[in-house]
Amino acid sequence: MSINTGINTENRTIIVDGLSRLLADTYTLYLKTHNYHWNVTGPMFTSLHALFEQQYIELAGAVDLIAERIRALGEFAPGSYQAYAKLTAIKEETDVPNAENMLKNLLDSHEIIIRHARELLQTTAIETDEVTSDLLTQRMEFHEKNAWMMRSLLG
Numbered sequence: 001m002s003i004n005t006g007i008n009t010e011n012r013t014i015i016v017d018g019l020s021r022l023l024a025d026t027y028t029l030y031l032k033t034h035n036y037h038w039n040v041t042g043p044m045f046t047s048l049h050a051l052f053e054q055q056y057i058e059l060a061g062a063v064d065l066i067a068e069r070i071r072a073l074g075e076f077a078p079g080s081y082q083a084y085a086k087l088t089a090i091k092e093e094t095d096v097p098n099a100e101n102m103l104k105n106l107l108d109s110h111e112i113i114i115r116h117a118r119e120l121l122q123t124t125a126i127e128t129d130e131v132t133s134d135l136l137t138q139r140m141e142f143h144e145k146n147a148w149m150m151r152s153l154l155g
Helices: 009-039 045-072 081-087 099-121 124-128 130-154
Strands: none
Touching: 009 045, 009 081, 009 099, 009 124, 009 130, 045 099, 045 130, 099 130, 124 130
16 A cells, blocks of 8 residues: 655655664664663662663663654564664674673664764655654654763763
């Protein structure tokens, strides 16, 4: 069935491709943050354990919002580790770093997502899609705030 919501096919493709990358980045960060929540140790355990939990819960909700936006635009959302691995620029965590390196890794990941969201937001395709524009703005706000928190904790 064709879609006629005022976003042409070319723009919709650009937007969906960007959202798919954002979805992969967000899911990868969700997994990394959940891993760190389980495995953080050290003198900041209690505060980092709680912070990481807040973040992965919010990221889980964001994954759903992004995937549903892709579906609303008429495409299927990627939903496998293999697809995410191809789409994301965020490095998967295979070790258990110390707390400071966890913070550094999360900071880097949040900044990657901010850059990807900003790139999509600055495309001409997004000018016809206020809903995705709003979603991207909200995602950037979350990630910028968390990047600030990570930088503050790192001193």
